[in-house]
Amino acid sequence: MTTSTQIVGRTVHGLTYAVLGWAVAYGGVRLAWTVGEAPEFGRLGLDLLGFTGWWSVALCAAAGGLAVALDRVTTWRPALAGLAWAVAGALVAAAAILLPELVGFLLFTVGPFFDPLAFVSRLACVTGAVLLALATARYQRRTRGDCPACCRTVRPGVRRSAPARWARWAAWAAVCGLVTRFAAQFVVGFDRVDQSASLLGLEIGLVLAGVLLPLALVYHWGEVWPGWVPLLAGHTIPRLLLLVPGFGLGAGIVAYFGMGIVQVSSGSHSEFSDAFLWVAMSAYLVMGVGLVITSTDYHLRTRRQCGTCDR
Numbered sequence: 001m002t003t004s005t006q007i008v009g010r011t012v013h014g015l016t017y018a019v020l021g022w023a024v025a026y027g028g029v030r031l032a033w034t035v036g037e038a039p040e041f042g043r044l045g046l047d048l049l050g051f052t053g054w055w056s057v058a059l060c061a062a063a064g065g066l067a068v069a070l071d072r073v074t075t076w077r078p079a080l081a082g083l084a085w086a087v088a089g090a091l092v093a094a095a096a097i098l099l100p101e102l103v104g105f106l107l108f109t110v111g112p113f114f115d116p117l118a119f120v121s122r123l124a125c126v127t128g129a130v131l132l133a134l135a136t137a138r139y140q141r142r143t144r145g146d147c148p149a150c151c152r153t154v155r156p157g158v159r160r161s162a163p164a165r166w167a168r169w170a171a172w173a174a175v176c177g178l179v180t181r182f183a184a185q186f187v188v189g190f191d192r193v194d195q196s197a198s199l200l201g202l203e204i205g206l207v208l209a210g211v212l213l214p215l216a217l218v219y220h221w222g223e224v225w226p227g228w229v230p231l232l233a234g235h236t237i238p239r240l241l242l243l244v245p246g247f248g249l250g251a252g253i254v255a256y257f258g259m260g261i262v263q264v265s266s267g268s269h270s271e272f273s274d275a276f277l278w279v280a281m282s283a284y285l286v287m288g289v290g291l292v293i294t295s296t297d298y299h300l301r302t303r304r305q306c307g308t309c310d311r
Contacts, residue, residue, distance in 0.1 A: 015135050020067055041118040042115030044118065048121070049259045049263075059091055063091065063131075066135075070135050070138070075143055076144045088133045088136065093259055094125055096259045098119070099253065103205065166293070167217070167298075170289070170290040171294045174210055174287045177210065177285075180286075181287070188276050217291075217294040239303075243295055243298065246292075246298065247295045250290075251288070253288030261278075261281050264281065
């Protein structure tokens, strides 16, 4: 047990230094851009959303300070974990434009507003969010619950194999969100929509992300390959194959369209009507939240049993 505790301590300590190193490096760049002259960042004119200037510097400083607190505190404090998750979420929201850029790469197009320096800045911002999230997860694992090896609080020997009812509701809410988005586009028409191969690829991706993925996360065919899949039929589907896009797309969609709703609320101009933007962005937001919720349930159901407490 002593050796295990020391290993965990070293891991957390190294992760703390990683967050601190990121905070100093990226925070230093943000500070230089704030007190000096920031780049123009191409046609879009910005790299981050909402958290710019001194706000971006404050986020970096908060991430570094929280990493130290998470490393030193030895008892479970929900407020500390909640604040750390909130800062990690704010970093993801600030770099929300990264989502359509990554989708563009998958469709072999970068778009007219792409700027390499802005892209690197957003990628660095999300890197900090991931590091802080990992540090927070490590803190929870060390301090939450009564097991030194995991943060699970259910009774030993109790494992849930069936999806929770709230997870299935979330999955179908995600599907309804995507359907609502397409219905809104149908109402206003497709005249101003670019009919290109990249758009077709995006629409196919939306169907996969908004229909197939959330349903796979709450039904049995999302755990075992169906019989019609050649060579893989009957084999267990790797957890990360669903969890990575589930959490990644869910968080990215929530961040991107959440910031979009904030911009619409502030009166930003667009070629589309406010009514359409509210419906479309809210529908996407529901889809993203549904993906996060279903991914969480899938993670809790399919994770390995703890070797220490049998949970």
